Amino acid sequence: MNETQNASMMPKLEWDEIFATGIDRFDDQHKVLFGFINVLRTNTVGKRNKEVVNEVVDSLLSYTMTHFLEEEITLCRLEFPGFADHKSEHDQFLMAVRDLYIRFKAGKGESRIIAAEIITVVSEWLQGHILVKDKAYGEFLLQHHFTPDMVK
Ligand SMILES: [Fe+2]
Numbered sequence: 444m445n446e447t448q449n450a451s452m453m454p455k456l457e458w459d460e461i462f463a464t465g466i467d468r469f470d471d472q473h474k475v476l477f478g479f480i481n482v483l484r485t486n487t488v489g490k491r492n493k494e495v496v497n498e499v500v501d502s503l504l505s506y507t508m509t510h511f512l513e514e515e516i517t518l519c520r521l522e523f524p525g526f527a528d529h530k531s532e533h534d535q536f537l538m539a540v541r542d543l544y545i546r547f548k549a550g551k552g553e554s555r556i557i558a559a560e561i562i563t564v565v566s567e568w569l570q571g572h573i574l575v576k577d578k579a580y581g582e583f584l585l586q587h588h589f590t591p592d593m594v595k
Pocket residue numbers: 511514529533572576577
């Protein structure tokens with residue numbers, strides 16, 4: 444089985460209460476990220492939709508960066524004890540995804556296969572990160588009366 448088949452056979456990434464951090468703003472952003480992954484997954488099947496794949500990969504990456512920054516600004520502002528560790532996990536992930544993104548954009552390899560690899564890497568990492576690291580800040584932010592203004 445190749446990467447493309449793998450990605451197309453992955454179950455749809457459904458947001459569920461299990462992923463809830465308790466912070467609506469970030470939960471909503473996680474839902475958007477899941478949505479991008481699902482659109483990508485659907486569009487990597489077959490040779491059509493190359494433009495859609497290209498657009499969604501761009502959106503997924505830029506939205507992920509914005510989301511990470513918002514979390515980091517909030518955690519830094521409220522002096523969350525796990526801030527450095529949280530940011531470092533984001534940074535390591537972004538480095539790995541940037542490499543895939545560069546290969547995808549530079550046309551180094553079959554784009555559908557790289558797109559499928561991006562889906563697999565992002566989808567697996569994101570679920571694990573939300574379940575452990577993002578959920579860990581939820582209660583802290585609630586105790587510190589988080590408001591969306593704090594990311595500005
Ligand atoms: Fe995070």
